[in-house]
Amino acid sequence: MRLLITNHLANAYESLRANRLRTGLTVLGVTIGIASITVVLSLSAGATKIIGDQVAQAGGAIAVVRPGSPDHDTQVNNITATLAGAQPTSSLTQQDVSDIGNIPGVSAVAPLMLIGGNVTTGSTTPNDAEILATTPSLTDIVSLPMSDGQFIDSVTNKDTAVIGTQLAVNLYGTDQAIGRTFHTHGMTFTVIGVLKLTNTPVNYNNVDFDHAAIIGIDSGKAFNQGVASIQQIDLRASNDSKLASVVDQVNKKLSSNHQGEKDYVVLSGDALAHPANELFYTVAATLTTIAGISLLVGGIGIMNIMLVGVSERTREIGIRKSLGASNTHITWQFLIESLAMSLGGGLTGYVIGYLVAFGVARTFLTFDPVFNWTIAGLSFGISLLVGLIFGLYPAVRAARKDPIEALRQYH
C-alpha cells in the first residue's frame, strides 16, 4: 500500500492555507522555540570557535590550569554550573607555578591573578576595568602586541602597569597614556605600556585585555594580604607534540603538590575552547529555558489545533474512509499536516534565529554566529520531533473514527 505522501502534502497545504491565521499562530510557537535554540547554539559555537582560533593562532601548544573540579561533561551542566571564576578560594599557589615551570618541555608559564576593585585617575573611574596581576612571561604564551611602550618585565618597577587601549581611552580620554598614573587599592601606578586593541573579550584567559590593567604579581599579592590568589596558570609547551606529555606531567606534579586532591583541572586543546563568559552563560541559560517552554507550548498548540481540525473534518474522514481510505492513510494525512506546521515553524525559526544571532553578535559581541550542519540538523530534528509527538495523537484519533458515526456528523 502506498502512503500517498505527495497527495497528503497537497492536502495539508490546502487545509493549512484555508485557515491561515490559525496555522500562523500555531506555527509561531515552534518558530520562537527553534529560533531561541538556533541563537544559543550558533552563538555558543561562535564563542567556542573564536577561542579555538586564538589557541591555534598562538601555536596550539597551550594548556591552562584552573582551580576547581574537572570540567562538566555536558552542555547543560556547563550552562547551569557555578562558574570557575566564582570559586570561593583558589587552590593554585605560586609553588605550583614554579613547579610547572621546572617541568621539562614547558617553555613558558604564567600565573593569572584577577583582582577586584576599580582603577581611577581620581576624577575618572571606569567601571569595567579588570586588574590582572601576572608575570612578564605571559607575553610568551598569549599574543599581546604593544601599541606603545613596553610590557612589564623583571627590571621594571613594582608600581608600573601596562593597560589596554580601551582602558586608556576610558581613563585618560586618549590612548597616548605612557607616563600617566592611576590609583587602585591605595597604590599609584605609572603606565609604561599600552596594548594594541585585541577586541577579544571572549578568550581562554577570561580577561578582556582591552579593559585590563596588567601589574606585576608581587603588586597583586600586596593587595591580597601577601597571598597570590591565582585563578589560572597558563603554560606553553616547547612544541605541539610535547603538549600531551607536558599535560601529563603537570597533572602528576600538581597531584603531589595538592596531596592527591583533585581540586584543579588542566585543560588543553578543545577543552580550552569552552566559553567561560558569564554574560554568555546567562543569556544561553535564559534562551534555552525560553526555547524549551515555547517548544512545549508550541507543541501543545499544534496538538490543540490538530484536534480542532480532526473534529471539524470528521465528516470528511468518514467520506474518505467510505471511499477506500485505510486508517494508515488517514493517520498520515493528519500527521503530515502537523509535521508541515512544525517543520515550517522550524524553518522560519532557524532563519529568524540566525537573524537575531547576527543582530546580537554585531551589537553586543565581538564574534559572529557559526553556521554548521549540527545546528541545522538539530533544528530540523527537534521540529520534526515536536510535530511527531504532538501530531500523532490527533492523527490516530482521526484514523480511529468509526466511518458511520463520522458520516452522520453535520458541520
Add this chain to the structure above:
Amino acid sequence: METDELTPPVIALSGLTKRYGLGDAEHTVLDGLDLTIDKGEFIAIMGPSGCGKTTLLNILGLLDRGDDGDYELDGRNVETMTSAGRARIRSNQIGLVFQNFNLVSRLNVIENVALPLTYQGKHKTKRLQEASKMLGTFHLSEREYYMPWQLSGGQTQRVAIARALVNNPSIVLADEPTGNLDSRSSHVIMEELADIHRRGNTIIMVTHNPDLTSYASRVIHMVDGRIDSDTKAPRPKKGELAPKKPLGTKRKPAKKPRKTKARKS
C-alpha cells in the same frame, strides 16, 4: 445469469445480526438476515423507516460490522478481515452513493470524483483523466471545476454517482440515490444506474419510491430487520430504458480487469 453456477455469489449473508444499545435498551436492527446476491443483479431494497435498510447497506459496504452471522464477499469472509483489508475492498470493489451526496465540500467536483482513485495509489494526472472521463459520461464536463455548493441537486447526485463508479467497482451500493430529487431527475439518475447495471455491475439500492423498483431485477422488502418478501422481477427489455445517448461507450462491459485483480489480491 449463465455464470451463476461457475462463480460464487457476489454477496452471501447468513444469519447476519446487528444490534444497537445494551441491556434493556438493546434493539435488534438486523435479525438473522440470510441473503444471496449474484453478480449482475439490480436489487431494490424497500421497507419502512427503521427496518434496517441503511444498516444493511453499511454492512454490505464494509463500513460497519455485524454482531453475528457471516458475510461473504466474492467467497471471502469479510467479517473477520483487518480494517486495512476492508479498506482495500472498499477502495477496489465497492462504490457508495449516499443519500445526502457526501461530497467533500472543500474539494471541487473533479477532485471529489478523483478521490477514490487516490486511495488506489494512482498518480494525479491519471486520476484527473479518469475522473474527467467519468464526469463526461454523466454530462458534467462543464462542471469539473465547480465547487459542490454551486451545483443543483441533480448535478450533485450525478457527481456522487460518478465518484462511486470511478474506481470501476463490481458492486454499487446506493442509499436512496434519488431521495431528494423530483421525479424527473429521479428517472434520469435511475436510467444512469440501469445503464451501469447493463454493463454488468451489481447494484444494490435502497429506496422508498415504489416507482423506481421497475428498474430493478429483484425487489426485497424488509420489515423489522427481516426480509419480508423477495421478488425477482423480469429483467426489463433491452432498449426499453436506454438513454437517448449511449453512455460509456468506451468502457468494455464484458471485461472487468479491476475485479479480477481485486480477487487475486
